[in-house]
Amino acid sequence: MKSVQNYSLFTEHDIYLFKEGKHYKLYDKFGAHSVSKDGVEGVYFSVWAPFAAKVSVIGNFNNWNPAQAVLSPRWDESGIWEGFIPDLPWGTLYKYAIETKEGEILEKSDPYALSWEQNLQAASLISTTYYDWDDTDWMQNRWKNNSLNAPLSVYEMHIGSWFRDGENPKQFLNYRDIAQKLVPYILEMGFTHVEFMPVMEYPYDPSWGYQITGFFAATSRFGSPQDLMFLINELHKNNIGVILDWVPSHFPGDANGLHKFDGSYLYEHEDPRKGFHPDWKSYIFNYGRNEVKSFLISNAMFWLDRYHADGLRVDAVTSMLHLDYSRNEGEWEPNIFGTNVNLEAKTFLQEFNTAVYKEFGDSIITIAEESSDFPMLTKPVHDGGVGFGMKWMMGWMHDTLKYFKEDPINRKHLHHKLTFASMYMYNENYMMPLSHDEVVHGKASLIYKMFGDEWQKFANLRALYVYMFTHPGAKLLFMGDEFGQTSEWNFKQSLDWHLLQYPVHAGLKEAVKDLNHLYKNETALYKNQFNPYGFEWVEADDTDNSVLIYLRKGKNEDDILMTVLNLTPRVIDYKIGVDENSKWEVIFNSDDEKYGGSGVIANIFSEDQEEWKNKTNTISINLPALSGVVLRQSKIIVPKKAKSKLKNKK
Template sequence: MSETVVVYSLFTEFDISLFRSGKHFKLYEKLGSHACHVDGKQGVHFAVWAPNAQSVSVTGNFNGWNPHSHQLHVRWDSSGIWEGFIEGLNLGEVYKYHIHSNTGELLEKADPFALYNEIAPRTASFVSSTWYQWDDEKWMKNRQEVNALDKPFSVYEMHLGSWARDPEDPLRLLNYREIAQKLVPYIVEMEFTHVEFMPIMEHPYYPSWGYQITGYFAASSRYGSAQDLMFLIESLHKNGIGVLLDWVPSHFPGDAHGLYRFDGSHLFEHEDPRKGYHPDWKSYIFNYGRNEVRSFLISNAFFWLDRYHIDGLRVDAVASMLYLDYSREEGQWEPNAFGGRENLEAVHFLQEFNEAVYSHFPDVQTIAEESTSWPGVSKPTFAGGLGFGMKWMMGWMHDTLNYFKEDPINRKYYHNQMTFATVYGFHENFMLPLSHDEVVYGKQSLIYKMPGDEWQKFANLRALYLYMYTFIGTKLLFMGGEFAQTSEWNVNQSLDWHLTQYAPHRGMQRFVKALNKLYRGEPSLYEKGFSTDGFEWIELGDHTNSIFAFLRKGHEEDNDILVVLNLTPVVRDYRVGVPKAGNWEVILNSDDLAFYGSGLEQEQVASDRIFWMNKPHSIQLILPPLAGIVLKRI
């Protein structure tokens, strides 16, 4: 054993006990590399979990990448942690772990807890720090006012590397600070409440969009340093914008320097390929039954909430975690102890993750991308639920897009696709997603999913957006959708921002801004967004005319609003029932000229004492074609 590595530990016996029981949720304070002083001497403490190793050493430029000169010491407590202090090193040192496994393999691994990694295709880690002088105290103190479930939640989903690029060099990725200069004023102008970053953890394969992660604790160095990312998040916070982050505890890639067979054994992944290999993504599934793996994953969630001030985590591919037979044929999976298809270890992990997050960070949100009818995803764990704050409403998304794809002449045959969501829509706290998954792989952009000529396509999409923003639940729109990007999303290039110089696209952009303003300004659209008390159908059966009408309700009756959709290209003179007498004023019309509509205006209309649609009063409306109008009693 080399004498240049000092026996020194950051761990207490209590730390080790927590780690081995799956209850240590701040492992990033102990494992990894930490610049520090020991006995007055500057150096770096290294610690890595590799229980099936014969030996572990640190290699780097400082020792000519010699695997024999700086060997770590294994702890006496059978925790499998190797650690030690190397004098003379400091921040910025590049390194890897050289692992000699019990089976004789020699492995070169990046640090699973590294805070910064080399830019791909290089794979080494840096001794780094997440220290930052934050200036978002006001936001952090009051963010529960923005993040609560009874507040407006309008999310702009984006991929950092393809949102915008350097116009002088379209191949160059903007860094975090450059993105901040462009993004912050844009989100403020468009009046979204939150942005959601697709995964920004280090990933070697850029076209994976960030979902094939090797460095779970490292912000991608493609865009700059940890502090650069913190500057971006801080800038958003200082302007009242929440930041959500895609988090991927469902699988990881098999890159040689990553987590796969980290110490020559199936350490992080499940050994049984029926549970540990993902056939869809050719990746590896975490062993949720292993205590140390649960500590790793929950620590990673805490890390982003703690060190980066993230306001919520959108958890990717939850369905793939919950079912043992997910994407598997008969014979390719093994039932659980009760003979079922549920992954009980994953269920327990997700419940524990949500309990831990909400107990330590009560003003954040966790959001599940869960595509099945698993019960209670957003219900409390004490009631048998998974404990998420919200769940993506994938059924609404599929049904709505399928309906709007139809030529209006055929929509009467698909009328129930627009109404079915309210049959199950209050079983969960749903978020309505029009995400990146809907505009790739030949699915076309949103605007080109719409039928008709150019004007009709834009009118249809505006109507869809109005329906989305005034329907139940919270909202998510993928970048480019706000100005009707015409091409599918391409991770290798910027959005087509030049389109906004043309009237149809500029009108769409104005309309999405108007929707965000409406959503944020009308309490009836968010105060009871997950409750049957906040929604009432007025007309849901007129399939012949493809007309829908509903009320949205808040805590105060005077704030109730009426939404009417005419999803055919025909102007209609139409009577709609209303709950109270008075003058009803249009507060938003998707057919407005400013939005590239036809400009058919509906004047303020007084109610008649005519019983209609089971309401004591009614109003006679002129409904614009392929449009929606929002009315409020004044």
């Protein structure tokens, strides 16, 4: 039998910050920590269970007997139970046996555990996040790559279904195996960042990781904490950023999880109108409880600190901010001002953003998945904003997909779907998402959302990608969309990589690769992606021809690109008004044969000194069907002295 001895990692200041909701590194205190007491090696345990009658550590070291390793409550009424148990090795399985005031014994896994077993009754493991990192160059300079003035092209992926061994397709690859395949692929494709769907421990595969039980544990499905760190380290060594999905919005009701942790509604709000999510049958954090805020913000800090994550994409922010989210009249209660805003959740998000940006500066990014028009999400907290670095541009996504699903004959009636985003695209710092949510649950794969026969579908999707990659804002593309995955995403199996043997799929992949490199190499596409100066309509109203033309502008008057979209299935000659003394060259054509296109050359066949739509000159260009064409401008400036000599000679 292992005896429990008095020991504590908490100072009085720690307790004060915890109770004030201002302790942001609780992972240094709570959980299981290897320590030495009086020269004896062992493990210090601590857990927050303020309404418990008794708490003990049970595990494979004491036959799961709750009567043996009993923890002591702290004297300061913090609700923390703690103690030191000698001679426990790494890998020891444990839980907390929590006796409620009603006498019921709950077996709970450690909310701060660094590793969990991979089964429904998962116990915690005594573990470590020590790792010999080798990404110093990236970490010191990542602020440049994560800047709003840098190209941000994100490859969203689910680790368990991106790639599997063909000989054993039901078996997950280890994080290390993924690294060997993922790093060269991202380098080839030109994405700047990878976004992993949740890697925190979760019990239920069909939740895709969004029903988290182990908030501080890397899921053991794919290996150890060090295996995940290896993957992130390898990406960083190759100048690829890593964004993690983070879920502070809800948690499942698993018996070993946070739900009624000490017999009370401890982590969740006790009022079901605020504490239970009707869609996901899960429980909503109590954002008004200071200790819960400390837990959640510490969790965000943990992944940015211990795992060197470069950003957090915060899931389901809309559900957090709206008291009436998925609720009918009478199922929610307005706030003190009579509105539907969850003021406690808003304050929590402001405190979260303030804390992580104070700790890490602009070297990291926070991104809100938010689908409403909630104001000032990406504005500074000191100006009344919520403080996120970016927000998903859900309106753009819905409008764009609706347009490209439509028969070109009818597209003139939906022309505004592609122009409307320009009315609000600088209200926030937007990321344009074509995410996993758009290719599941009967919504069809991205390629099958496009209108037409096979040729038209691929032509439409290539044109859509030109529109996306040349539109202001950061980019996000879900795995498989880059080569035209034909089936909906299935978390149970690998992507259909065999499709790349077919020219149309290989061509689409080549187009995305070239668009990524175009985006990264042309400063006009990213230097002002969140600045109104960076965009100008040339032709926004030609509904009959379904043609859209716009400029993207960089840091000087010569740094200009033009995007021309012909979204009808016919080749047309088109006149465009341009500035005097400007020359244009085509640098990308989505109809190129190497992309699976028909090979119609986008040729500038005429340049004239003719006034046209408020411009002094024109160019005329041959536009392929269902295409996106990108042109680069080069100006010819005649020096003033040369002009005066010409006049004298004349």
